[in-house]
Amino acid sequence: MSGKLFTRIANEIAFAAGKPIAFILCCLIVVVWGISGPIFGFSDTWQLIINTGTTIITFLMVFLIQNTQNRDGIAIQAKLDELVRVSEAKNTFIGIEHLTEEEVEKFRKQCEAAAKKADKELAQRAAKKTQRVSPSRTSRAKARA
Numbered sequence: 001m002s003g004k005l006f007t008r009i010a011n012e013i014a015f016a017a018g019k020p021i022a023f024i025l026c027c028l029i030v031v032v033w034g035i036s037g038p039i040f041g042f043s044d045t046w047q048l049i050i051n052t053g054t055t056i057i058t059f060l061m062v063f064l065i066q067n068t069q070n071r072d073g074i075a076i077q078a079k080l081d082e083l084v085r086v087s088e089a090k091n092t093f094i095g096i097e098h099l100t101e102e103e104v105e106k107f108r109k110q111c112e113a114a115a116k117k118a119d120k121e122l123a124q125r126a127a128k129k130t131q132r133v134s135p136s137r138t139s140r141a142k143a144r145a
Contacts, residue, residue: 006067007071033049077097081094
């Protein structure tokens with residue numbers, strides 16, 4: 001129950017923080033704070049107010065945003081894993097996000113090499129097809145003349 005409540009609150013705060021109005025309000029707070037500087041004589045307390053407020057908000061937002069990013073990443077990974085599982089792709093790619101950076105890089109290089117090989121094969125097939133079509137067009141042109 002508390003997990004769902006936290007998730008709901010974290011989502012709502014992260015969503016609200018990403019709205020333009022949130023940015024505008026933060027800018028207004030900074031402007032009001034800046035304008036109030038001469039009134040308070042640019043005192044240490046005046047400076048401490050904005051420093052403390054921004055530090056607290058930043059500290060809390062880091063955890064909320066990280067929580068949201070973690071859930072989004074896990075959800076996307078689960079969706080991709082399901083697409084891999086039900087397609088003709090290799091199931092060995094499922095769960096590679098848990099491997100070391102070096103192991104993931106090895107998979108990436110294998111995929112890149114396979115893609116280049118497939119592109120080369122497609123180009124060769126297209127060239128052969130073009131070669132087969134070209135002579136027949138030439139023959140038809142000669143027959144018409």
